[in-house]
Amino acid sequence: MELPGELLKQFASITNDRGTSTKETTAYGTVNISDGKCYVKLDGTDSLTPVSMTMDARAGDRVMVMIKNHAATIIGNATSPASARTASSYMKLVEDGLIVGKLDDDGEAIGTYSLIGAGTYYIVDENGNIVASFSGSTIKLGSDDSSEISLCNGNGNIKVENGTLVMYGKNAVGMRSNINSCKYEMVCNADSANPVVAMQVYEENGSSCSVMVRQDGISLSTPAGAYAAINGNEITHSGNLMVNGAVQGSGSVNKSGTVTVIKKVLLPNGYRLAGIRRITTNHSQLCHITQFNANPKTNEVSATFENIGGSTLSLTVRIEWFALRTENAEYSPDEIVNW
DSSP states (O other), X not given: OOOOHXXXXXXXXXXXXXSOOOOOEEEEEEEEEETTEEEEEETTOSSOEEOEESSOOOTTOEEEEEEETTEEEEEEESSSOHHHHHHHHHEEEETTEEEESOBOTTSOBOSSEEEEOSSEEEEXXXXXXXXXXXXXXOEEEOSSTTOEXXXXXXXXXXXXXXXXXXXXXXXXXXXXXXXXXEEEEEEEEOSSSSOEEEEEEEETTSOEEEEEEETTEEEEEOOTTXXXXXXXXXXXXXXXXXXXXXXXXXXXXXXXXXXXXXXXXOOOTTEXXXXXXXXXXXXXXXXXXXXXXXXXXXXEEEEEEEEOSSSOEEEEEEEEEEEEEOSSOOOOTTOEEEO
């Protein structure tokens, strides 16, 4: 039986469609993400076509799709090219400036980020706290009282304790300066059983002057021809250069309050009050010393304490003082006096 010609044409068309086509076509569509898989709704159709991607694309993006071998592939993104997508993932313009950091799909920062403002650069932590800022004249570091600067892999630290700038060094803390032919140095060395605080001045000709304070005493060294003085009064190197003693006092200090203990010192003739050697209290862990003073005009020593405990404290204080001889000076240069 001979088939009609029209039927033969339809059969041939069906047979060809079932074969593998090498023809490429392109179309435009809109990206749709469902169950973690990417689809494209091609223009002019209502169905979703599964696609593979050669570039980044997100839901709602307008894209170009290549259809070949019965497969669809995204080959272009008109909404957000690759470079723009990368920029939008790490940068965002806000009212205060430009945010630089990793951003989520909603444009919110993930973790620590930088904020470049008008004349100021900020570093912001994951909680939105400004931990550092840099401007033309000011550098600010730390977001709270416990902030600390760590230097050289933890070998040095700088922080603020109760309003006082404190510097720590693994072995010592030093400050140095050069002015003309002199070198000035102050060193606090704690890397020993007998810590020392030293203040020294060196000149290019080799001469030096230094004062060293240790737990067991004080050392003074001056160059040839120089003299040592306390409040303008030359001190002697013979006889008893120093006398010392102690006074006791007491006071009551409220919670978060302060108290100052002042005591009179009785000195032998020919000696002048020079300083305080040590201060001890019955509440050394709960009361911090904020200030101390030795007044040679009134022969009084004083110390101010701050109560960091949780209740009112009854305070007992012992202040150890020292005085230097100031009369009948007999000074020999280059001697070292150990007190």
